[in-house]
Amino acid sequence: MAKEIKINNKKYSTKVKAPIVEALYEAYKNPTYQFHIPGHTKGRAVYGDFKKLIGQKALNIDTTDEFDNLGTLHPATGPIKEAQELAAEAFGAKKTFFLLNGSTAGNLAIAMALTKKGDRVLVNRNCHRSILTGLIISGAEPVWICPKRIPGWSIWGSIDAEQIENELKKDNKISMVWVTNPTYEGVVSDVRSISSVCKKYGVPLVVDEAHGCLWNFNKHLPETALKLGADAVVHSLHKTGGSMSQTSMLHISKGSCLNEKSVEKALKLLHTTSPSLMLLASLDAARANLQTQSGLKQIDKAVENAKYLRKRLDNIPKLHQLKGDFGYKTDVTKVFIKIDGLSGKRLESILEIDFKIEVESASDIGVLILCNVGNKRSDFKYLADALTEIASRDYKDIYYLEKRKHMPMLEPQIVMSLRDAFYSDKETIKKQDAIGRVSAEVVAECPPGISILLPGELITEEHLPYLNDYETLEVVK
Ligand SMILES: Cc1ncc(COP(=O)(O)O)c(C=O)c1O
Numbered sequence: 001m002a003k004e005i006k007i008n009n010k011k012y013s014t015k016v017k018a019p020i021v022e023a024l025y026e027a028y029k030n031p032t033y034q035f036h037i038p039g040h041t042k043g044r045a046v047y048g049d050f051k052k053l054i055g056q057k058a059l060n061i062d063t064t065d066e067f068d069n070l071g072t073l074h075p076a077t078g079p080i081k082e083a084q085e086l087a088a089e090a091f092g093a094k095k096t097f098f099l100l101n102g103s104t105a106g107n108l109a110i111a112m113a114l115t116k117k118g119d120r121v122l123v124n125r126n127c128h129r130s131i132l133t134g135l136i137i138s139g140a141e142p143v144w145i146c147p148k149r150i151p152g153w154s155i156w157g158s159i160d161a162e163q164i165e166n167e168l169k170k171d172n173k174i175s176m177v178w179v180t181n182p183t184y185e186g187v188v189s190d191v192r193s194i195s196s197v198c199k200k201y202g203v204p205l206v207v208d209e210a211h212g213c214l215w216n217f218n219k220h221l222p223e224t225a226l227k228l229g230a231d232a233v234v235h236s237l238h239k240t241g242g243s244m245s246q247t248s249m250l251h252i253s254k255g256s257c258l259n260e261k262s263v264e265k266a267l268k269l270l271h272t273t274s275p276s277l278m279l280l281a282s283l284d285a286a287r288a289n290l291q292t293q294s295g296l297k298q299i300d301k302a303v304e305n306a307k308y309l310r311k312r313l314d315n316i317p318k319l320h321q322l323k324g325d326f327g328y329k330t331d332v333t334k335v336f337i338k339i340d341g342l343s344g345k346r347l348e349s350i351l352e353i354d355f356k357i358e359v360e361s362a363s364d365i366g367v368l369i370l371c372n373v374g375n376k377r378s379d380f381k382y383l384a385d386a387l388t389e390i391a392s393r394d395y396k397d398i399y400y401l402e403k404r405k406h407m408p409m410l411e412p413q414i415v416m417s418l419r420d421a422f423y424s425d426k427e428t429i430k431k432q433d434a435i436g437r438v439s440a441e442v443v444a445e446c447p448p449g450i451s452i453l454l455p456g457e458l459i460t461e462e463h464l465p466y467l468n469d470y471e472t473l474e475v476v477k
Contacts, residue, residue: 161193186334195229421455
């Protein structure tokens with residue numbers, strides 16, 4: 001819906017409705033005498049250098065729910081309720097919850113609301129650690145499926161529907177299937193087929209689509225699980241959708257068999273009781289932006305920029321990029337590359353130190369580049385030039401490659417339940433003495449947040465190359 005708002009005496013057409021943004025702007029224009037939290041009171045009691053850094057305006061709009069007609073998050077009322085409804089419509093969901101504390105909060109809520117002690121949940125081993133935390137809280141047990149590994153890249157590939165079907169056939173106690181799609185590096189699984197298998201066996205499907213929130217807005221990107229039969233989907237809007245850090249969405253799909261009321265209750269328990277209106281407004285704004293012509297163009301540009309970059313990379317000797325040539329589909333905007341003779345970590349630091357380029361992440365093998373909606377074509381030209389120069393230098397750091405690993409790729413040896421191990425009597429011992437003992441903690445570095453070790457898992461020599469930054473480990477006594 002078209003609407004005009006005035007900022008600094010200039011008129012802007014918002015084109016689409018953004019209820020929280022509009023309400024917050026009204027509150028900004030009509031300040032009250034404030035005798036409530038936050039106690040810095042529109043920035044008056046803020047450290048000067050911080051105020052200079054963040055700006056007076058941001059401090060003016062730093063408020064929480066209940067005040068200034070801005071609605072509440074739990075239960076959702078006023079502009080917040082309206083904004084969540086608009087988001088549901090935009091993403092094609094029945095119901096959408098705004099998340100503070102990222103998709104982590106969404107995964108925790110799903111586990112708390114939809115699984116309980118003793119339930120068996122089919123999960124891909126390369127899931128984010130928030131799913132494991134959720135299962136530790138609920139007491140449900142993960143039944144692991146390991147996707148195939150992509151040869152030469154040291155990363156996980158897609159999950160096959162047949163793998164899911166085999167597990168569901170073998171174990172009729174599995175009460176939920178929870179898959180991650182896409183992987184961090186952009187490998188896409190066939191969620192349509194996975195969803196039909198789940199429906200055949202009458203088991204709900206949850207998809208952690210944290211890295212795929214743009215998919216519903218561009219036909220050159222893969223299809224969202226919300227359209228492919230998943231019951232619930234988590235999106236990190238802050239990762240690629242243009243909202244501020246730590247803001248995400250949890251969607252319940254139109255045909256979902258899940259109990260959305262219990263998800264809402266879990267979120268109420270997990271969320272802060274003082275949600276930041278600024279962060280909620282940024283979610284509202286990101287959704288609105290993705291629906292405007294300029295927002296849609298930004299996604300088109302991101303896709304075009306990704307194609308441009310990939311074409312340039314194809315012409316750099318010694319540089320390889322992950323493509324969909326392993327029989328998988330990929331999200332074109334996530335570009336995973338490697339250069340012969342260089343580990344990913346070394347390449348990351350050369351880019352950073354010599355070229356002031358910061359990439360999304362690095363593994364022992366390669367680096368991950370995100371082609372974002374906010375990047376310009378000139379950014380990609382600069383990056384491609386830098387990579388051309390690096391590839392022409394004669395680097396060798398094989399020693400580094402042998403001693404350190406970053407992307408956990410091991411088959412777990414489970415000897416105790418996740419929750420029992422986490423809540424067991426524990427001791428902290430030197431890493432070298434931990435071989436043969438049972439882990440009592442989640443060891444998972446971010447990014448990618450995939451676990452190296454889980455509570456209840458046997459610690460072996462194979463774990464050591466992933467544990468260079470650890471001197472001690474927490475084990476079951
Ligand atoms: C697949 C996946 N799920 C969930 C999360 C958690 O997301 P957030 O950082 O929004 O809490 C991440 C974070 O990297 C992730 O990669």
